[in-house]
Amino acid sequence: MSLEQITARLHAAEAKAGRNVGETTLIAVSKVQPNERVQAILEEGHRVFGENRVQEAAGKWPDFREHYDGIELHIIGPLQTNKVRQAMELSQAIHTLDRPKLAKTIARLAQEMGACPDLYIQVNTGAESQKAGILPSEADAFIAESIALDLPVRGLMCIPPVEEEPSLHFALLAKIAARNGLNGLSMGMSGDFESAVPLGATHIRVGSAIFGDRVPTAQ
Numbered sequence: 246m247s248l249e250q251i252t253a254r255l256h257a258a259e260a261k262a263g264r265n266v267g268e269t270t271l272i273a274v275s276k277v278q279p280n281e282r283v284q285a286i287l288e289e290g291h292r293v294f295g296e297n298r299v300q301e302a303a304g305k306w307p308d309f310r311e312h313y314d315g316i317e318l319h320i321i322g323p324l325q326t327n328k329v330r331q332a333m334e335l336s337q338a339i340h341t342l343d344r345p346k347l348a349k350t351i352a353r354l355a356q357e358m359g360a361c362p363d364l365y366i367q368v369n370t371g372a373e374s375q376k377a378g379i380l381p382s383e384a385d386a387f388i389a390e391s392i393a394l395d396l397p398v399r400g401l402m403c404i405p406p407v408e409e410e411p412s413l414h415f416a417l418l419a420k421i422a423a424r425n426g427l428n429g430l431s432m433g434m435s436g437d438f439e440s441a442v443p444l445g446a447t448h449i450r451v452g453s454a455i456f457g458d459r460v461p462t463a464q
């Protein structure tokens with residue numbers, strides 16, 4: 246599907262939900278995509294992208310930034326502590342703040358660098374053992390702890406379990422955000438963004454629906 250078609254579907258979902266058309270940020274998830282595909286989307290004028298791996302992001306985005314103004318890069322994958330500085334230097338937002346140690350590291354580096362990307366706290370809404378994120382029962386305390394560290398926490402992020410109805414997870418995420426006074430909701434991917442919009446998604450993360458299937462690379 247083209248970027249234009251995805252945008253049209255997003256706008257239709259916003260209109261249907263009674264939201265302002267165009268208010269949801271579409272993050273084009275470019276991980277593991279060949280540079281030509283990413284460049285084609287840049288040429289269409291899109292500027293907001295998401296990457297999973299810091300190393301991969303560092304390998305392509307500094308070059309793209311030399312040729313295109315106004316690029317906004319979101320880190321949406323699990324973040325190791327030793328990659329935090331690089332992630333903060335490269336990106337405008339990190340969606341995967343998921344543990345106290347990471348919060349402390351980001352806070353220390355933010356002081357040192359005098360700047361910090363927007364932060365989203367990842368909530369493991371399905372309490373899946375293999376998935377990153379703070380448990381729903383621990384979310385309120387962790388949000389408070391992160392805010393107390395002066396971190397720019399803009400909202401929450403989740404990846405629903407594959408087998409479950411995503412709406413239930415989006416609704417839970419929205420509820421946790423609301424009771425903690427947070428506005429940002431990073432939720433909805435290629436397969437389910439239309440159900441995230443009526444539940445208040447401010448950022449949807451769409452990869453394969455825009456770029457086509459991810460091409461496996463030798464790693």
Ligand SMILES: *Cc1c(COP(=O)(O)O)cnc(C)c1O
Nearest residue numbers: 274297321434435450451452453
């Ligand atoms: C890969 C990825 C996406 C995009 O997934 P698609 O199904 O290709 O849209 C969104 N969010 C995260 C965290 C991802 O890792």
